[in-house]
Every structure is written in C-alpha cells, then in structure tokens.
Amino acid sequence: xxxxxxxxxxxxxxxxxxxxxxxxxxxxxxxxxxxxxxxxxxxxxxxxxxxxxxxxxxxxxxxxxxxxxxxxxxxxxxxxxxxxxxxxxxxxxxxxxxxxxxxxxxxxxxxxxxxxxxxxxxxxxxxxxxxxxxxxxxxxxxxxxxxxxxxxxxxxxxxxxxxxxxxxxxxxxxxxxxxxxxxxxxxxxxxxxxxxxxxxxxxxxxxxxxxxxxxxxxxxxxxxxxxxxxxxxxxxxxxxxxxxxxxxxxxxxxxxxxxxxxxxxxxxxxxxxxxxxxxxxxxxxxxxxxxxxxxxxxxxxxxxxxxxxxxxxxxxxxxxx
Numbered sequence: 001x002x003x004x005x006x007x008x009x010x011x012x013x014x015x016x017x018x019x020x021x022x023x024x025x026x027x028x029x030x031x032x033x034x035x036x037x038x039x040x041x042x043x044x045x046x047x048x049x050x051x052x053x054x055x056x057x058x059x060x061x062x063x064x065x066x067x068x069x070x071x072x073x074x075x076x077x078x079x080x081x082x083x084x085x086x087x088x089x090x091x092x093x094x095x096x097x098x099x100x101x102x103x104x105x106x107x108x109x110x111x112x113x114x115x116x117x118x119x120x121x122x123x124x125x126x127x128x129x130x131x132x133x134x135x136x137x138x139x140x141x142x143x144x145x146x147x148x149x150x151x152x153x154x155x156x157x158x159x160x161x162x163x164x165x166x167x168x169x170x171x172x173x174x175x176x177x178x179x180x181x182x183x184x185x186x187x188x189x190x191x192x193x194x195x196x197x198x199x200x201x202x203x204x205x206x207x208x209x210x211x212x213x214x215x216x217x218x219x220x221x222x223x224x225x226x227x228x229x230x231x232x233x234x235x236x237x238x239x240x241x242x243x244x245x246x247x248x249x250x251x252x253x254x255x256x257x258x259x260x261x262x263x264x265x266x267x268x269x270x271x272x273x274x275x276x277x278x279x280x281x282x283x284x285x286x287x288x289x290x291x292x293x294x295x296x297x298x299x300x301x302x303x304x305x306x307x308x309x310x311x312x313x314x315x316x317x318x319x320x321x
Contacts, residue, residue, distance in 0.1 A: 009193070012299075016185060019049055023169075023178035028245070042173040043089065043166075046181065050165050051085045056296045057304070058158040061277075068281030070150040071143060073134040077154040080127035084159030087119035088166045092173065094119075120163060127155050157304070164307035171314055176246045183234050184263070184310050188303045190230040191223035191264035192271070198222025212275045215268075224264040231260035255317050262313065263306050270305020274298070 027042040058081040062074040131151045135144050169181045199219020207215040235256045238249045251259055274297055278284065284294075 016182065019045060020178050020182040024175040027173065027178060028175050041093075043169050043177060046169050046178060047086060047089045047166055050162055051082045053296065053300060054081045054085045054158050054162040057081075057162070057300055058154050060295050060297050061154050061158060064278070064281050064283050065150050065154070067283060071147045072150040072154050073131060073147065074154075076130055076134045077151050077158075080123065080130070080155040081159035081162075083123045084120060084127070084155060085163045085166055087123050088163050088170055091119045092170045120160075124160065128152060161304045161307060162300075164311045165303065167311045168307065168314060171250070171311075171318065172247070176242075179238065179242075179246050180250055180314070183238075184307075184314075185303055186234065187227050187231050187260050188263045188267040188306050188310075190227040191267050192302055193223070194226030195219040195223030195268065208272060211272060211279065215272070220268055223268065224261055227260040227264040228257055231256045250314055251317055259310075259313055259317075263310060266306040266309050267302030270302045273305060274301040
C-alpha cells in the first residue's frame with residue numbers, strides 16, 4: 001500500500017509539473033506568433049484539465065449521492081460544473097478583447113468591463129434555475145427538494161470551488177500564472193503528504209475521532225511543517241531563477257509562510273468535509289480511480305476546498321505589494 005501510494009503520488013507530481021510546463025510553453029510571448037489571438041488563449045491546457053477533473057468529480061459525487069439515496073440530476077450537473085470552471089477564463093478573454101479594442105480606438109457597444117465576474121454569476125444562476133426545471137420534468141413531487149439540493153451541491157462543490165483554480169491561473173495570463181498555480185497546488189498537497197507520512201510514523205492523538213479516526217494531530221503538524229518548507233524553498237527558487245520570464249514571486253517570504261499555514265489548514269479541513277460526505281452516505285472512498293488513493297474527490301478535496309481562500313490571499317497580497 002505504501003509503495004503503491006508513493007509510486008502513484010510521484011507519478012501525479014510529474015504529470016502536474018508536465019502540465020505546468022505545457023501551459024508555460026503555450027502562454028509565453030514566444031508562442032504568440034504560433035497562436036491565433038496570441039496571449040488571448042493563455043492557459044488553455046490548464047483550464048481544459050481542471051474542467052475535465054471537475055466533470056469527473058461531479059460524476060463521482062453524483063454516484064455516491066445516489067448510493068446514499070439521493071437523486072441528483074447528473075446529466076445537468078456535469079455541464080454546469082464545466083461551465084462554472086471555464087467561465088472565469090471566458091471572462092478574461094472578453095476583458096482582453098475589450099482592452100485590445102480600446103487600444104485600437106474602437107468604441108465598444110456594451111460594458112464588457114463587467115464580464116470577468118458575470119459569466120460565473122450567469123452560469124451559477126442558470127444552473128440553479130435549470131436544476132429546478134430538470135427536477136420538475138421528472139413529473140413527481142416526492143424528493144424534489146432533495147433532488148434540487150443534491151444537484152446544486154454537485155455543481156457548487158465540483159464546479160464553483162474548482163473555478164478558483166482557474167482564477168488563480170488568471171492572476172498572470174503569462175507563464176508566471178502557470179508557475180503560481182503549480183506553487184499553490186504543491187503547497188496544499190504538501191500538507192497531505194506530510195500528514196500521511198508523519199501521521200503514519202508518529203501519529204498518536206486523533207484529530208477528529210468522531211469523523212476520521214486515521215487523522216492525527218501529529219500528522220497535521222507534520223503536514224503544516226512540510227507545506228511551510230516547500231513554500232519557502234519554492235519562493236527562494238522563484239526569486240533566484242525566475243528571471244524576467246516569470247517575474248518576481250507574488251509573495252514575500254513572510255507572506256509565503258502565512259500562506260502555507262493557512263493553505264495546509266484549509267486543505268486539511270477540506271479533507272474532513274469530504275469525510276462528512278462519505279460518512280453520511282456510507283462509503284469508504286469516493287471511487288476507485290487510483291489504487292491506494294481512492295477516487296477523484298479523494299485527490300481533489302484539499303486543493304478544491306482551499307482554492308477560494310488561496311485566490312483571495314494572492315489577490316490581497318498582490319494589491320498590498
């Protein structure tokens with residue numbers, strides 16, 4: 001079990017790093033000549049993968065909800081999830097086009113300045129209204145409210161939370177944004193790795209015995225320590241070798257430490273929140289996509305849950321800087 005987990009965990013790290021490298025390649029200024037619209041299509045590999053993971057998470061959550069006796073409208077929840085994840089990127093594209101038109105002296109006929117936020121609001125609103133209609137189309141009243149609630153849970157959890165990873169990527173449409181998102185994901189997942197390894201060896205005090213007996217205070221402390229260590233090492237490497245291509249780090253070293261502590265904490269809470277779902281629905285793992293890890297939700301629970309706070313902190317620190 002441990003060997004399998006370490007092997008697959010290492011493979012996932014390589015895949016995520018490879019995705020970031022591809023994103024950097026297509027989002028760099030040198031790629032502009034080979035891309036129709038140039039930087040307007042920044043980050044599409046990352047957005048595509050996040051949308052795919054969100055769709056899989058929505059499907060998986062729908063499956064375990066059905067096992068627990070709920071009846072979400074899966075065929076509706078999945079596309080709404082994908083739309084919520086893609087909408088911030090679409091908003092940035094519209095903003096980019098508006099800015100380019102203004103630079104060329106073209107008068108815009110509508111206020112596109114509001115679009116970066118609006119696609120998500122429109123899609124979320126339409127998602128809820130469509131859910132109500134989809135449930136009504138079943139032509140039965142029994143369990144209708146629960147069906148609406150469970151469907152809304154699916155696309156809010158899998159889609160709205162996941163969309164903040166795209167927002168983080170959009171803080172810098174160039175290569176720096178891809179590196180920043182890689183930084184955020186690795187800081188959050190470092191806590192998972194540290195908690196597992198330290199908890200396995202030294203864990204004695206249960207963190208939440210009523211919910212997840214396997215998680216310990218010692219493991220959580222080890223996870224926070226590893227997140228802080230990785231955050232500082234990544235920050236130092238970025239500052240030293242980032243150069244003009246990636247710009248300066250978005251955080252000072254003090255901010256990087258604070259960021260790591262909060263990301264580790266919120267990510268760990270995200271893991272516990274998913275445990276609430278599984279305990280209530282009577283399942284051990286959300287799925288069986290990855291041996292020794294479980295399902296897609298078991299892998300995404302911490303970065304998905306921490307992403308909104310990560311985006312807010314990076315935005316705040318960026319304004320302060």
